Amino acid sequence: MHITPRNFEILGKSIKPGENKTIELNIAKLHTMTELKVPIIVTRSHIDGPTVLLTAGLHGDELTGIEIVRQIIRKGINQPKCGTIICMPLVNIFGFVNQARDFPDGRDLNRVFPGSANGSLASRFAYRIMQDVIPVTDYIIDFHAGGRSRFNAPQIRIEPNNDELDELAQAFSTQFILYSNNIEGSFRTECDKLGKKYLLFEGGKSLDINSEIIEEGLQGTMRILNKLNMLNDTFKAKTPNNSICIENSTWIRAQYSGLLHNFTLNGTYVKTGDLLGKITDPYGQVEEPILAPNDGYIICENQASIVFQGDAVYHISTKLLNE
Structure with a gap:
């Protein structure tokens, strides 16, 4: 050092x-x-x-x-x-x-x-x-x-x-x-x-x-x-929590263009097949679910109201460390 x-x-x-x-x-x-x-x-x-x-x-x-x-x-x-x-x-x-x-x-x-x-x-x-x-x-x-x-x-x-x-x-x-x-x-x-x-x-x-x-x-x-023994004695950090270690992850992409409705909180652990959100058209004809492809944590979500086909909508872990 x-x-x-x-x-x-x-x-x-x-x-x-x-x-x-x-x-x-x-x-x-x-x-x-x-x-x-x-x-x-x-x-x-x-x-x-x-x-x-x-x-x-x-x-x-x-x-x-x-x-x-x-x-x-x-x-x-x-x-x-x-x-x-x-x-x-x-x-x-x-x-x-x-x-x-x-x-x-x-x-x-x-x-x-x-x-x-x-x-x-x-x-x-x-x-x-x-x-x-x-x-x-x-x-x-x-x-x-x-x-x-x-x-x-x-x-x-x-x-x-x-x-x-x-x-x-x-x-x-x-x-x-x-x-x-x-x-x-x-x-x-x-x-x-x-x-x-x-x-x-x-x-x-x-x-x-x-x-x-x-x-x-x-x-x-x-x-x-x-x-590093550098923190001024005036301050005291909160007790740390154990971090969740993610070895691999992937993006879930929109299969359709439309209005994005999100049902899943960021950071949530989901199971395969869970309903994460849905994409709809403006006219009441289309309502397509977005399902979790695997068990994992949602580590990023698209908060846009409108998405296009191929847009990344959720980032999900696929493998945890030592899993």
């Missing part, structure tokens, strides 16, 4: 022991010539220790994660007992301004890592993060939400067969741990390649702020900081 040096530096700025400093990462200018800067809030203890990075808003429309990191700062949870906590509440400021997922060049920032110094706008920004921020970190918690209308039950996603990540995910202790392989070009993949311990938190949906998901994120973060 990397121990925060006494002369801790990030983006060419030095942060002394016990100091709080906001550093601005200048990423680009709008077409109006207005500069866009990403604030990075760095808080150091007087006591040496690990460095934890908290990021949100990699997709600019995922507001719940932004609010989780904002509250961590506002409540002072980012004041560590030892080590350093770096907060980037809003990574994709372009998307946030436009209430959109992607960068203005149409690229998904979470598919262009590690980026390039001479690539697209999104690629250049990813490159800056990997070059200027990630090298000084040890642990990363990256907060995400589902796409529009897709509400994720609170879950930590990690790659399989990694004992240390599994231990950290258990410490975070949200409702589900989902084991999933890394995706090429993702932030998670590149952090893992560098040996950084990365947890991806998923909860809620985009363009939405959900208080229950926020509380899950806050409590999980405090439990991680407590495990």
Whole structure:
């Protein structure tokens, strides 16, 4: 584990022991010539220790994660007992301004890592993060939400067969741990390649702020900081519950276009053949049930009122760990 040096530096700025400093990462200018800067809030203890990075808003429309990191700062949870906590509440400021997922060049920032110094706008920004921020970190918690209308039950996603990540995910202790392989070009993949311990938190949906998901994120973060002996004595995380570990999962897709009626609470365990919802037409002629294809937990539901044939409507576990 990397121990925060006494002369801790990030983006060419030095942060002394016990100091709080906001550093601005200048990423680009709008077409109006207005500069866009990403604030990075760095808080150091007087006591040496690990460095934890908290990021949100990699997709600019995922507001719940932004609010989780904002509250961590506002409540002072980012004041560590030892080590350093770096907060980037809003990574994709372009998307946030436009209430959109992607960068203005149409690229998904979470598919262009590690980026390039001479690539697209999104690629250049990813490159800056990997070059200027990630090298000084040890642990990363990256907060995400589902796409529009897709509400994720609170879950930590990690790659399989990694004992240390599994231990950290258990410490975070949200409702589900989902084991999933890394995706090429993702932030998670590149952090893992560098040996950084990365947890991806998923909860809620985009363009939405959900208080229950926020509380899950806050409590999980405090439990991680407590495990690392970094949680300030002012705070006490709630006792963790045992997470449900999901090894495999699949999407249930709409067989018809129409109005979607959902009967199943997110996070619910269902049995094969259970009625999850139905799809109807506007004229009273069609009413098609959506049935569970297997026993499992519903870990994401489509909350749209209208769906099209082939749309993902439920994400269901197909195999639990050690099942």
